[in-house]
Amino acid sequence: MSSETKQILTTDGIPLEVSLKKAERKNKIKAFLLVAPLLLFLLITYIFPIGDMLMRSVDDKMVTEMLPKTFKSMEKWDGNEMPPEEVFESFYLDFQKLVEEKRDGKLSTQLNYTKNGFKSILKKLRRKAKNFEEGNYKEQIMDVHKRWANVEYWRAIKRRAPAYTSSKYLKGMDMYKNEEGKIVNVEEDRRIHRILWLRTLEIAFFVTLLCFLMAYPIAHLLATLPMKYSNLLMICVLLPFWTSLLVRTASWMILLQQQGVVNDFFVMIGLVPDDNRPEMMYNKTGTYVAMTQILLPFMVLPLYSVMKTISPSLMRAGKSLGGTPFVTFWKVYFPLTIPGIGAGCLLVFILAIGYYITPALVGGASGTLISNQIAFHMKSTLDWSFASAMGLMLLAGVLAIYWIYNKLVGIDNIKLG
């Protein structure tokens, strides 16, 4: 009869393995088709934009494409002395072509980013270049303006040769590549981004802490109250969720402004003098208050869902075994809520680190975060590549936090519901 090595056949003679695979393939295809729309959606709305952002943040092709001949001839130039005639000639040719296509304006903007003072000398060059004679472009160009005879400006052009650059990332960290190609810090009084990063981390940290301190008792109450009360409390917790973010932030503005409800109340009970009302908005205080309130449900819900699963008999067991209420809480209850704490803190911290509307509206100058800076570059300076770079740095930061969290607590210990 059949030995162990012999294939098992189904009744119609097909090997069992084959027919099993065949039967399962149908299910696999069905399952894939079910998730395909979401997969596609994610691909289009998430993966692709992030990829595009990454490209944009390092993309520096514009100048590379505008001055192709120049950069080719510059390859041999070491950058120590003035470039040879060949470079000048190709630069003149590239520039003339740009002038014909009316793209020289863009070039001057781009080069001006790299080094101030390009705008005027390019304008002058455009005027004078019409009367250039053939040959010996080096002298002719150097005569246009004395800066053209300064080797630093030529080095600046050469720095724009690579099609990709990390300069936006460096700028996001308040650093830049100097003429010698070294990475250095910008002057102290111009370091705005580092302050913003630190402030973002600080605010996210303290908002998380505040949320945790407030949410823990609420979640505990929710998990232990009888159903009819806990439902009501749950609605109170969720009510902010159902209100528009903008409306909530606006109502905080009404509450917190100097002539606002909270200040009026403080004056009424004599806590502060009428002529010296504290500023609670357009500074960090406003950001803390509003963000904590808005992000509170994100802390309450994971905590609640974890606490709900903790049997009340565990606390009873702890007490009957001789633990005081505090010891029982600390040794039994608290450790069991750690997955909820982890999930809530991670959620709130990550949301807080990228928060935009609330700090923009109530944060003022000292309460804005890095996301406001990103928005500023998206909308006002139109430096999208810089905005992309900072966005990606934020994303990398979030991933780093996630990684650290995974190392410390373990992502399997997270419980969202």
Add this chain to the structure above:
Amino acid sequence: MSKNLEFVKFDKVDKSYDGKVLVVKDLNLDIAEGEFITMLGPSGSGKTTCLMMLAGFETPTNGEIFLNKNPISNIPPHKRGIGMVFQNYALFPHMTVFENLAFPLKVRKINKDDIDKKVDKALSMVSLTGFENRMPGQLSGGQQQRVAVARALVFDPQVVLMDEPLGALDKNLRESMQYEIKHIHESIGVTVVYVTHDQSEALTMSNRIAVFNDGKVQQLSSPDKLYEEPVNSFVAEFIGENNTFAGEVTNFQKDQCKVKLSNGSEIIANPVSVKSNGDKTTVSLRPERALINTKDKLENNFNGKIEEIIYHGDHTRVRIDLLGNKEFILKVPNSSANMDIKMGNQINVSWSSYDARALDPK
């Protein structure tokens, strides 16, 4: 040393949760030192509430509970020194077996060597030596329950409370755990208050059983007395199987009475809670006390028609129509194969008047 017969004393204890209904009514109960007492009753009868009051998680609305002559109503649970085993085990899921057992010792600030010794001893008592480093989640239900028992005993409590500890186990495991707990109790002699709704569990394990119903103790006695001599029809109904006849006392004497049934026939019964002629009564008879085709001359002897036969392995249950009671159950051992038990046959049933207990009407 004489045993303290009032080691735990419930003195006129009332308990109400909502101020309208008393879940425990005027409870008086003395538990002797080293006794295994079971509170048995249907759900909602107040037995768990009593246990919770003893553990300190509920306070009596009225009355007082004494532990070793000291009133304990104002002592918080963690200072009572009462061990407790919960229905769902209530092991701390984030601690190993060792840590679970060490918890009550650590909070008592016992030094490390003694902790090790005591935990070892407790684990060997429930034959779980070697399981110290397992997490509760890695144990089977029976093992978890043994850990819970060991944890409740490891700090040498004066009293151990068990709240339906075997409710979540399957039948076989439950039976073997019953013996195990009984043996542990016998070997260490701790006072155990056990709550269950499973009568066979109560009969197997206890020294005494308090049958609860409607917030009151209906009967407090040893298992055999409880089964053989129930004092009212609730106990007779709740403990074991029970055939009943409703009727009226006609000829009352000191140790015998006649009961006239609704269909007109009369049976002779043992007057337990009837006092005089004309009293309404429910006569209770254990199925195994009704004999079939016996040669003995017994006071009650009637014929009934077989309505249903249910095979149970070691015995067969026969439902017959007897004296207007269509639910009369007979237990026939399968060894007695000579009897002619077939559907529709007439069968002769007889019993002694002593076993037919005339109790209060339902």
